[in-house]
Amino acid sequence: MSPALQPFGFPLPEGSYRPDVPTPDRVLGFPFGERPITPEEAFHYLEALAQASPRIRLETYGRTFEGRPLRLAWVSTPENLARLETWQRRWRDLWNPVQVRREDLDAWLSEGLPLLVWFGFSIHGNEHSSTEAALALAYFLVASERAEVQQVLERVVLVIDPVQNPDGRSRFVQHVRAQMGRQPDESPWATEHTEEWPSGRFNHFLYDLNRDWLFQTQVESQARVAAYVRHPPQVFVDFHEMGRDETYFFPPPTRPIIPWLPPTLRTWWERFGQANARAFEQKGWRYFTREWFDTYYPGYGDSFPALNGAIGMTYEQASARGVRVRRSDGTVLTLADAIAHHWTTAWTTLQTAAEHRADILRDFFQSRTANLQTTEDVWGWLVPADADPFLRQRLLERLRRMGVEVYTVSKPVALTARDPYFGTQGSRSDVRPGDWLIPLQQAQRLLLKAWLAREVPMDPEFLATVREQRELREEPGFYDITGWSLPLAWNLRVVELTGRPDRSLLQSVPADRPDSTDSTFRRATYAYVVCNRTLGVYGAAASALERRFPFYVNRKPLHLGSNRCPPGSLIFFVAQEPAEFGPWMETWARWLGPALLALDSGWTTDGISLSSPQTAFVPSDKRIVLLVGPGTRPDSVGALWHTLEVVYGFPITRVRTDMVASMDWSDVGVLIVADVSPQVLKRLWGDETVQRLKLWIEDGGALVAIGSGAVWASETGLMKVEWGPEKKTDEAKTPQKPPPLADVPGALLRVRLENRHFWMGGYETPDIAVFYEGNRIARPDPETAFVVARFAPADRLAASGFVWDDTKEALAGTAYAWYVGLGRGQIFAISSHPMFRGDYWGTHRFVLNALLWGLAR
Ligand SMILES: [Zn+2]
Incomplete structure (x- = not known):
């Protein structure tokens, strides 16, 4: 074979390409860009490249929940890759420059230290064209014989994370391929462009991974930041897609921007942005900057690298969500267009980075050193x-x-x-x-x-x-x-x-020391009480339920010697437990520390007894059902699912909204309805299903209603709540009416707890902060509901984040969470998500206590 000018059906720059480097068409077996590729196909192609060329090397850095590998492709000259470990050590030293002097950096620069550029692709699994662009870029860098490519690779080591969210992408690609007919359908309403719930955006547990860099709750994020810290980049680009009617976005980003970021970052944003703009203008392509995509929330794939000293950037391409789609202006956007656009900014970014290698490394060192000084x-x-x-x-x-x-x-x-x-x-x-x-x-x-x-x-x-x-x-x-x-x-x-x-x-503090105090475990002859003073209590409860170890919980404080155990503490009687209970308790002892009390007597010094009527048995044969599916918000239910099942260990049965009408409720103990569309449920369920749910609650069931789930519960008449926002009375006096109550964009607000209520067991102080977003204002009926958490007065409501002044006034004193008894059952209502994005641990007890008390009888 002779070198090809256009090696495959993708508009790469003309020139000579090594014939021994396989093209995507050849390896994948279909024309590139004809259909979106799976994560497995992407890795398969990169493996073929790695076999054919010393310019690329692969690394596996983790595995998703569904078992797919997370992989990086290292691309540079064979000489740079041969010295990769040295370079990685240098980048890490510059990132944490305790031992590094300016002269060291000068020496490393003259020694040829390259820049580390990291490109992340398709973190939102259905924003798919960037993974294809990653393959085209890898082919180009590996196969091209242009001097320019050689020069860039001498100055830059590129690390490609081609599929940041393999489980989500897999879900998306499966959908498109399953729905495509003989020809791609251009109608945006065609099934191939309209994904089913939950869509490929999210990972397995329905997390938005482009928000998880900060909280690092997901295995993908944990593995990725660990890899990041092993070799911290100086330039980081996260490639996305947006709506089909948009054009292309690259930085500078919009306001607000984290004010602590080094001022040089803004200069670099301008420089990379202008280079991208020139490349686009040469081809007559459209783009925009500055109007979207801020750098304020620190959990994105641009702000998080920026906090780590990198030039963090987000690039966004309009999405075909498939192969071809008609836009509102009548033009057709293709996957091939999208790949070409991402390819162009990627290559331009590499050129720009290579051109400024020394300055970028110097600025990186300087900003990291400033942190130390x-x-x-x-x-x-x-x-x-x-x-x-x-x-x-x-x-x-x-x-x-x-x-x-x-x-x-x-x-x-x-x-x-x-x-x-x-x-x-x-x-x-x-x-x-x-x-x-x-x-x-x-x-x-x-x-x-x-x-x-x-x-x-x-x-x-x-x-x-x-x-x-x-x-x-x-x-x-x-x-x-x-x-x-x-x-x-x-x-x-x-x-x-x-x-x-x-x-x-x-x-x-040593890295590997378990935190619990080195408490020596003492065997109890009568009972163990796990005092509700640590969130570890819930892990122990979930584990005990799984193993069917019987236990009880207390509704009122237990006074045991000098210990006062709040409601929701776990009580195990030795005589009731099987043989394997003892070793299990011993294992938990090191996690529970002083919260675990080993008792040889059940005698309490004040208040209720250990076997008081104010304690309740928690059976292990009742299910916890989480409502999921069409009409629910995937990342909301995902946060509950992952936190309850993976973090605490409660088995969670997820039931789709469209299956509830026909499901058997006899073994259900708790139903969680979170961030749901009341309209969708109304359409799906009808009165009969709601009546069945009501009977189920009255017969001892527990409903945990969160956010709009609480709105749904009140609209169906399960509880009585007056919902705001309400109109202000003095509106008529002002010539221009004040605007309607705007959404709080997500902030931490202070609430005052009613600690005497058993639902609030484990909270030792009356004031905590809760996550709140939107503008929902709840006034539950005082005759039937008991408010356990109320928003603080307006002047001290905002604990962290932005809240509009009129929203503060409207929210002050209203309910965050309230309890309603219904027959033998109960409703636990919470107005905003207490486990948002799997973090906000301060409000986890609102759900965890509700589960324990929902199961208890
Ligand atoms: Zn995105």
Whole structure:
């Protein structure tokens, strides 16, 4: 074979291509771009490239829940790939430059240290053209004999993550291929363009992985950030798709932008953006910048790399959601067009990066070094040793994964401190051995601030814009949520230290130490009580249910010697348990720490007895059903599914909305209805199904109604709630009526708890912060409902994030969560998602306690 000018049906730049490098057509067995390719086909093709050329090497960095590999392709010159381990060490050293001086970097630059550019593709599985573009790019870089390609690869090592969400993409590709006829259908209404619930956007557990970089709840994210930290890039591009009527987007992004990011980032955004614009203009293609896609929420595939010092960028192409689709203006958008556009920005980005190799590496080093040198008012954070061990362990895992240094002290020391989160702690903290100190002055300074600071300041010009938009009755331009501050979201009593501890007192907390205190397990002769003082209680409860170990829960506090165990503690009687119970309890002891009490007597010192009528048995033969399917929001139900089943271990039966009418309810203990469309349920279910549900509740069932699930429950008459927003009375007096109550874009709001109620068991303080989005205002009927959590007064409502002033007034004092008894059954209603995106651990108990009490009898 002779070198081909156009090796396959894709418009690559003309030139000579190595004939021994296989084209996608040849390996895949169909013309490239004729149909979307599966993750397996993408990896298969990259393997063929790796066999044919020393310019590419593959690495497997993880596995999805469905068992698909997560893989990276390393592309560069054979010389660079031969030295990859050295380069990786250098990039890691620059990212955490404790030992690196400017002269070292100069030496490394003259030694030829290349730039690491990381391209992520198709993190939203149905935004598919970017994976095809990744293959075309890999072919081009590996097969082209152009001098220009050689020059770029000498300066750049490219790491390609071709399928960031293999399970979601697989779902999408299966759909398109199953629905395609002989010819691609251009009608946007054709089944091949209209996915069924839940769509390929999400991963297996229905998480949006382009929001999960911050919380790292999913195996894909955990594996990816671990790979990221092993070799941190200086340029990171995340390739997406948007609606079919759009054109193409690349940075600069829109406001708001995390204000702490280095100012050089904006210069680089301009430079890469202008290079992309020139490349597009040469071909006569359309594009836009600046109007969408902010860099404020730190969990995207651009903001998260930016907090790690990279030039983080999102590129967005209009989607054919299949092979060909007609747009509103009558033109036809093809998969091939989309691939060509992504290919063009990808190649242009590589050229731009190569051209500025030394400057980008210098800026990267400088911004990382600044993290080590900058002193701020706050020295760092203190996580007390007596905080929930379950949460401490979770926090430590997250910090360690990202290379954060955590210390403790060798002897007690008093330091000045402040509590911007709950405002309840004093201005001084006694720091003791076992407490954790997280200094701000370290390489991950910016990421730590994004996780732990009370708030990320929002650009005043952006705020002026959204206010104007609202006045003009336009949609205010918030792109995502605005409040995620970890101490508030987790209800973890962390303080900011303003005093500086003597460095000689600090000892590093080892990475692998389990957090529980080294409590020696003592066998009980009569009973064990797991005090509801840690979220670990729920893991133990789920595990006991799975093994059918009988246990009880208490509705009122149990006074056992000096211990006061709140409602929702677990009571196991030794005489009732099988032989394998003892070893099981011993295993759990190290996770539960002091929350586990081993009793030789059931005598209580005050209040209720261990076998009081105020305790209830929790049977293991009842199901927990989560309503999923058409009419529910995939990421909402996904967060409940993953958190309850994977994190805590409760088996969750998921039932589709269209199956409820015909299902057998006899073994169901709890039904969770979250973020559902009441209209869809009305259409699907009819009165008869609702009547059956009502009888099921009255007969002892428990309904957990979350968000619009609570609206549905009130519309069907299961409970009485007056819903806002209501109109203001003085509207008529103003010439221009105030705009309707706008959505809170997702913020942390303060609520006051009614701790005496058994549902709130485990909350030790009356004030916590809850995640809230939208503008739903609930006033449950006071005759039949008991409000367990109420929004704080307007002046102290917003704990973190943006809330409109009139929404504060409207929400103040209204209900966040309320309890309704119905016959022998119960309704647990919560107005906004308590397990949003699998984080916000501070409100997990709202669901977990409801499950225990829903199952109990
Ligand atoms: Zn996307």
